[in-house]
Amino acid sequence: MLRTLKRRLTAVVLSLATALGGSLLATGVSSPAHAAVPDTIPLTITNNSARGEQVYVYNLGTQLSTGRQGWADANGTFHAWPAGGNPPTPAPDASIPGPAAGQTKTIRMPKFSGRIYFSYGQKMVFKLTTGGLVQPAVQNPTDPNRNILFNWSEYTLNNDGLWINSTQVDMFSAPYTVGVQRADGSSLSAGRLKPGGYNGVFNALRGQSGGWANLIQTRPDGTVLRALSPLYGVETGALPASVMDEYINRVWQKYSGSTLTVTPFGDRPDVRYFGRVSGGVMHFTNSSGAVVTSFQKPDASSVFGCHRNLDAPNDQVRGPISRTLCAAFNRTTLFSNAQQPDASAAGFYQEPVTNHYSRIIHAHMADGKAYGFAFDDVGAHESLVHDGNPRQASLTLAPFN
Incomplete structure (x- = not known):
C-alpha cells in the first residue's frame, strides 16, 4: 500500500506546503530560520493502555537528507531497507520493545517523513518489494497483520520543525495521543478521545444503518481490532458503492x-x-x-x-x-x-x-479534531500538532474504554 502511505503523508503536510507556495515539507527542503532543529529529537512513549501485552514500536519512513527508505532504531540511527523481491521478501526486524503498562520509554526520532507504528502482543509483519516497503493492508483478509492489534502515527521532522498527527484516515484502532514540547517548555497535543470515546465509536458505527457496522473487524476470538475507513469499506464491499x-x-x-x-x-x-x-x-x-x-x-x-x-x-x-x-x-x-x-x-x-465514519470519530474526540479522511486538514479540523523548534515529542497509548 505504498500509494496509501504517500497519500496520507501528503495529507499531513500539503496544506502548509501549499500555503508556502510549494512542496517545502514534502521534499524536506528547509529554511535557514529553523536550522537549529537537531538531527534527532526524543520521542517519549507512555503506555497508559492498561493492557498486559508486550508492545512493539517501529519507526519507518524516508530519510529526508537522502530520500532513502528505511527504519530508525531506538537511538535514531537510520538503516536503509535492503533490496526487496517479487514476490515480496521479509524485511529486517525493525521492532523496538515498547514500555510495559504504566511505564514510559524514550527513543530518538531522526529527520524522517514516516510513521511510528505500535502493536500489542505480536510483532508486525513487513515485507519488501522491488519498489520498497509493503505497508499493512488489513482490508485484505489474507494480510499477515489482519489479526494483529496495531496503529500508527504519521510525522515529518525536518529543519522547519516537527509535524505529528493522530490519524484515522485508513482505520480507527488502538487509541493514542501525540504531542510536542516546545522550546519554552509548553506542550501541544492531539488525538485524545472523550471518556468512553473508544467504545463509543464502535457502538455508534454498530447503530448506524446502511452497512456502517460492517467496517468493524474482529479477531476470531471476538476481540475488536479496528474499524476500516469507508474507502476500504467500499473497496471490499462492506459498504455499498452507491452509499453517497x-x-x-x-x-x-x-x-x-x-x-x-x-x-x-x-x-x-x-x-x-x-x-x-x-x-x-x-x-x-x-x-x-x-x-x-x-x-x-x-x-x-x-x-x-x-x-x-x-x-x-x-x-x-x-x-x-x-x-x-x-x-x-x-x-x-x-x-x-x-x-x-x-x-x-x-x-x-x-x-x-x-461520511458517518468521520462524523462519529469527530464526535468522540475531546477537541472535536481528527483525521477522518485524507484532507480533514481543510479548515484546520485535523488532529495534528506542529512546532518549529521542538524540544521533544510524545506518543501516549491510551485506555481502551
Missing part, C-alpha cells in the same frame, strides 16, 4: 444552475475559483473566466479516498480546489453552502447521507 450517490447527485444538480465558489488559500482570500456543472462535468474558472480545471462527477470511492475523480496533485490550482471539494463532500456541506471551505464545523455531517 443520493448526495452527490443532488450536489451535481444544484451546481448545474448555480455557482460554487472555492477560496482554497486562507492567506490569499483574493484567489477564488468558480464551479459550474455543464454536460455532467464541473468546470472551474478563475476570476478572468478561464477554465482552470474540471471534475467528472465523483463516486463514493473518489469522495472517501480524495482520489480518482477528486485527485489532488501537489500544485497551485487543481490540488487546492480538489482538497476543498473533497472535504466538503465528506462533510456534506456542498448543498447547504456555496462558499467553500466552511468557516465553522457546526454544519458538518448534517445530511442523512454523509
Whole structure:
C-alpha cells in the first residue's frame, strides 16, 4: 500500500506546503530560520493502555537528507531497507520493545517523513518489494497483520520543525495521543478521545444503518481490532458503492444552475475559483473566466479516498480546489453552502447521507479534531500538532474504554 502511505503523508503536510507556495515539507527542503532543529529529537512513549501485552514500536519512513527508505532504531540511527523481491521478501526486524503498562520509554526520532507504528502482543509483519516497503493492508483478509492489534502515527521532522498527527484516515484502532514540547517548555497535543470515546465509536458505527457496522473487524476470538475507513469499506464491499450517490447527485444538480465558489488559500482570500456543472462535468474558472480545471462527477470511492475523480496533485490550482471539494463532500456541506471551505464545523455531517465514519470519530474526540479522511486538514479540523523548534515529542497509548 505504498500509494496509501504517500497519500496520507501528503495529507499531513500539503496544506502548509501549499500555503508556502510549494512542496517545502514534502521534499524536506528547509529554511535557514529553523536550522537549529537537531538531527534527532526524543520521542517519549507512555503506555497508559492498561493492557498486559508486550508492545512493539517501529519507526519507518524516508530519510529526508537522502530520500532513502528505511527504519530508525531506538537511538535514531537510520538503516536503509535492503533490496526487496517479487514476490515480496521479509524485511529486517525493525521492532523496538515498547514500555510495559504504566511505564514510559524514550527513543530518538531522526529527520524522517514516516510513521511510528505500535502493536500489542505480536510483532508486525513487513515485507519488501522491488519498489520498497509493503505497508499493512488489513482490508485484505489474507494480510499477515489482519489479526494483529496495531496503529500508527504519521510525522515529518525536518529543519522547519516537527509535524505529528493522530490519524484515522485508513482505520480507527488502538487509541493514542501525540504531542510536542516546545522550546519554552509548553506542550501541544492531539488525538485524545472523550471518556468512553473508544467504545463509543464502535457502538455508534454498530447503530448506524446502511452497512456502517460492517467496517468493524474482529479477531476470531471476538476481540475488536479496528474499524476500516469507508474507502476500504467500499473497496471490499462492506459498504455499498452507491452509499453517497443520493448526495452527490443532488450536489451535481444544484451546481448545474448555480455557482460554487472555492477560496482554497486562507492567506490569499483574493484567489477564488468558480464551479459550474455543464454536460455532467464541473468546470472551474478563475476570476478572468478561464477554465482552470474540471471534475467528472465523483463516486463514493473518489469522495472517501480524495482520489480518482477528486485527485489532488501537489500544485497551485487543481490540488487546492480538489482538497476543498473533497472535504466538503465528506462533510456534506456542498448543498447547504456555496462558499467553500466552511468557516465553522457546526454544519458538518448534517445530511442523512454523509461520511458517518468521520462524523462519529469527530464526535468522540475531546477537541472535536481528527483525521477522518485524507484532507480533514481543510479548515484546520485535523488532529495534528506542529512546532518549529521542538524540544521533544510524545506518543501516549491510551485506555481502551
